[in-house]
Amino acid sequence: MKTKILYTLITAFLLASCSEEKTAPVEYVIFSGKVVHKNADKLSVSGSDFSKKINILEDDTFMDTLDITKNGYYRFSIGSESSEIYLKKGEDLNLSIDTKEFDESIRYTGKAASMNSYLATKYLVKEKFSETTGKRDSLNKSVPKDFKQKILSLKKDLSELLTNSKIADTNFISEQLRYNHYDYLAYTNEYLNYNYFDSSKLDTITSKSLKEELTSIDLGNESDYAISNAYRFLVSSNYGREKREQSSKDSIPYYEAFINGLSDVKSDYIRNSLMDEMTWYISAGNPESEKIYTSLMDKSTDTAFQRRITESFNKIKLLTKGNNSPTFDYENYSGGSTSLADLKDHYVYIDVWATWCKPCIAEIPSLKKLEKEYDEKIKFVSISVDNKKDHDAWKTMIKEKELSGIQLFADNSWSSKFVQDYDIKGIPRFILIDKEGKIVNADAPRPSDPRLVNLFKELKL
Structure with missing residues (x-):
């Protein structure tokens, strides 16, 4: 009513x-x-x-x-x-x-139905084409000729969809044709990166042809950068590739080449956005974090960004060896809950992971091996940052993969206090804490990394 x-x-x-x-x-x-x-x-x-x-x-x-x-x-x-x-x-x-x-x-x-119906259908077409992990892997594993045919077919389908939508707004049509081309180029860029180490697949002519298409666009369009995820990805990839080449050529750290080059980016908006990528390098495991933080603060004109990285950097300063570890108290798969205090008098090796994280799952065999070898000396804790809606998926994976150790479910995914306190931006992330609850390594080696066993030996475990 x-x-x-x-x-x-x-x-x-x-x-x-x-x-x-x-x-x-x-x-x-x-x-x-x-x-x-x-x-x-x-x-x-x-x-x-x-x-x-x-x-x-x-x-x-x-x-x-x-x-x-x-x-x-x-x-x-x-x-x-x-x-x-x-x-x-x-x-x-x-x-x-x-x-x-x-x-x-x-x-x-x-x-406004015609434009919006097009956008809704376009999403479904792209999702059906490659948005699932299996389809994306299959696309990137194609030989160059088949790959090119597939993405050209997608581009054609989207163009026909746009035409058949009978949209009167010519500006909208022009934008969408451009954005669809960015999607095509983004697939190309990802394909080249995916097959970078498989030179047998990429013949010289095909590889050169694909790369030439990537360099044929203007990478300084601020309005497209704000709207098109594909264009944003292309700008980021192109800039990063250029700075990695400069890093190698000039024998300087990648972060230095990356940050110094920001002065040449004319758009404040794009420059400030590119800086977000470098925040991944401000971490507890990177001894260059302070230099990166200082350089970014000097280059940025975005006060919100400056506040965010300052907060991140201040957290990292608290995560040095010997400081008290942030604590947790989370649901235990076996029943009840488990806190860091419950594990007192034991070394604790923490794996922060999620059921959807492929690199996390890849570490499971190595983690299981370590758990058997060091079972009496170290408490192995796996903390899932899955969303609450995936709680059942978490339980199912533990059962199906016969995960051992202490399996915990964080109370608020990435926003959980323990995750925030450790400034965890990506997973898997591993943390080693001593018997007194003090930090040994806030960004410890992965189970598959031989350096982890060497660290255990240094600690006489």
Whole structure:
């Protein structure tokens, strides 16, 4: 009932506005729809400079005006899932969706329907093409001729989809043709990286042809960088490749070549974004962290970025050998919960992992071997940072792979305090703590790394 009243008021307002001799152009979007099997009370719409939450009513409908500052790409989200939408001032958009089949169930009506229906279908086409791990591996393992044919076929399919969508907005069409080309180039870039060490597959002519296509685009387009993930990936890969070559040529550390080269990046936005990549090198295991931190602070013009890396660097300073370790108290697969205090008087080797992490799973055989050899001297703890929705998947993997040691489930995935305190940005991550709860190594060698056994020997374990 509330939705009908709101719709009536909005319609009346529009009619009243149209009755004036000189009407100002409508500067907002009317976004409405129905959510089947709703899993949240609100729908969120967000963009680079816009954010709004819309109530989903008892009858599963919603309606509100979006006072966007500019036409362009935004995202709507319900619960933990989201989808890209294109909003244009003065155009209405109606959404019908079933959260149990989120992407597959999206349907649009209204003046802006054609553009948004295209975006929704485009996502499904790309997902079917390569977004699963198996399909992506198969694509990258193709011989060059087959690979080129596959990605050209995808590009053609997306072009035909765009044409058949009968979209009137020529700017949107031009952008999408460009973004689809970036997708094509991003697949090419990934393919070359994937097969970098397999020179037998990449003949000289094919390899040269693919590389030439990658260097044929302008890598300084700030607006495309803000919207296209593929273009962002291309800029990042090109810059990183160039700086690795310079690092080798000039015999200087990669981070030094990377940071020094930032002065040549004309766009503040792109430059500040590239700096985010270098934050991975500010870690407890890198003795050059302070130099990297200082250099990034000097180069950055983004105060939010400066605050973030300062917070990260300050955490790392607390993770030096001999300091008290941050603590945890998490659910134990075997029942109850286990804390670091429960493991007092034992060395503790911690593996921070997740069921979806391939490198994590690759370490399991080596970890099992160590657990058998050092069972009496070291407590082996595996802490999963899986999302709560994957709790059952965590249990299933422990059972199927017969994981041993102490298996724990972090209380809030990546946002869990222990994970945050150790400033863990990527997994697997391994930590060694002594009998008194003090840090031995905040970024310890992996189980498959011979240096770990050498460390155990140094500690007379």
